[in-house]
Amino acid sequence: MLSTPGYDPVAVVGPGAVGLALAARLAGQGHPVTLCGRPGTAPVTVVTSSDEHGTRTVDVEWHSEPARVHPFRWVVVATKLHQKDAARAWLERLVDSDTLVVVAQNGIEHRELVAPHATHRQVVPTLVQFNAERHGRDRVGLRQDGPGLVIGGDAPGRRARPLLDRTGLGVHTVADFTTAAWRKLMVNAVANPLTALTCRRVEVFGDPSVRNLAATMLAEVAAVGRAEGARLPAEAVDEALAWIDTRPAGAGSSMLADRLAGRRLEYDGLLGVVVRRARTHALTAPVCAMVLALVAALDTAPSATAAAHDTFKDQEQQWHK
Known part of the structure; x- marks a missing residue:
């Protein structure tokens, strides 16, 4: 060449x-x-x-x-x-x-x-x-x-x-790549799993119940990000939702595309990392942990599903302490 x-x-x-x-x-x-x-x-x-x-x-x-x-x-x-x-x-x-x-x-x-x-x-x-x-x-x-x-x-x-x-x-x-990475992770860790679970595109975030769920997850991700050193303001949740709202009609997500194509799902490095990092900072992210368990159950790899289940059980034990 x-x-x-x-x-x-x-x-x-x-x-x-x-x-x-x-x-x-x-x-x-x-x-x-x-x-x-x-x-x-x-x-x-x-x-x-x-x-x-x-x-x-x-x-x-x-x-x-x-x-x-x-x-x-x-x-x-x-x-x-x-x-x-x-x-x-x-x-x-x-x-x-x-x-x-x-x-x-x-x-x-x-x-x-x-x-x-x-x-x-x-x-x-x-x-x-x-x-x-x-x-x-x-x-x-x-x-x-x-x-x-x-x-x-x-x-x-x-x-x-x-x-x-x-x-x-x-x-x-x-200059602050950590904050930039967590800002993007806020969207990816929430929009990807929820579109994959519902098999719907971005319009799903117009449903009040789904929007409330997304806001709760985003708040959990932001809390973990701040513990990791990201400078996420109080309005970070609203900013993430506003960004999702600007997506063109019919836009999906990579995780939704993978689910529809029968491919492995990229949940561990998105939502899974949030739950793992929460544990290292003695934080709880209960809604993220529950959604992680659900999206892992969609995956065809038993080992991956088992790993997510273990993470969910560990998190559950923390909630009741």
């Missing part, structure tokens, strides 16, 4: 909607892009991306065997949160002391994912603000309003900024 002079190869782990979108944008700018996918899956050697400006198709490389790859200077991790083992198998081979790892995932545990394979100075936690919808194995549609990526203003973030700028998605740098 030919590259533009000065544009280093990039490995993208996780050829889902976000991975395809980032791969397409970087390849379109001249970076040789290698997509890293599951063993035994059909290869993706071209990616077609569409947005309000039109449609473009680019070439990419494909690898499905971690043992056959070498370290890259740039690695983008775009797997779902429950695909930690798969991501780490790739990181073990793709990362060396010169690698910078951009972790473009939901949740707040970006560095924890990479920690066994990269130091703090090599990791760039990245919040994905654009909407990406996958259409088949090699097609993705993008929609956004405002900057599509949020990173911290630390040294790793400054190093990654030129690469991420080339995606054309818009990059916003924040």
Whole structure:
């Protein structure tokens, strides 16, 4: 694959909607892009991306065997949160002391994912603000309003900024990444499970009973976030609900899409992490814990359901102390 002079190869782990979108944008700018996918899956050697400006198709490389790859200077991790083992198998081979790892995932545990394979100075936690919808194995549609990526203003973030700028998605740098991550988690930890449980899109939050439930959950998430150091004002709950209200009619969530497609659900790194972090701060999050147990019961993996059940029982014991 030919590259533009000065544009280093990039490995993208996780050829889902976000991975395809980032791969397409970087390849379109001249970076040789290698997509890293599951063993035994059909290869993706071209990616077609569409947005309000039109449609473009680019070439990419494909690898499905971690043992056959070498370290890259740039690695983008775009797997779902429950695909930690798969991501780490790739990181073990793709990362060396010169690698910078951009972790473009939901949740707040970006560095924890990479920690066994990269130091703090090599990791760039990245919040994905654009909407990406996958259409088949090699097609993705993008929609956004405002900057599509949020990173911290630390040294790793400054190093990654030129690469991420080339995606054309818009990059916003924040001094307080912890607060930014918890603000996004407030929405994701509530909107994703409730849409998945009800099999309804954002209009479900217009139902008074569901809106009250969401507000209670949001307040619990905000309390945990503050204990974690996030600067969330008293009006954070209203702001999160207002953001949900601005979503276009018919908008869904990634967890709803996964449920409808029969895929594993990304609940542990969203709602599960809230309940776990609450416990570390001796806080209770009873409604979040109950919703976590319900959404875990939708999952087809018995071990995941059992883990969520254990978490719910531990939380329940705390309520009665």
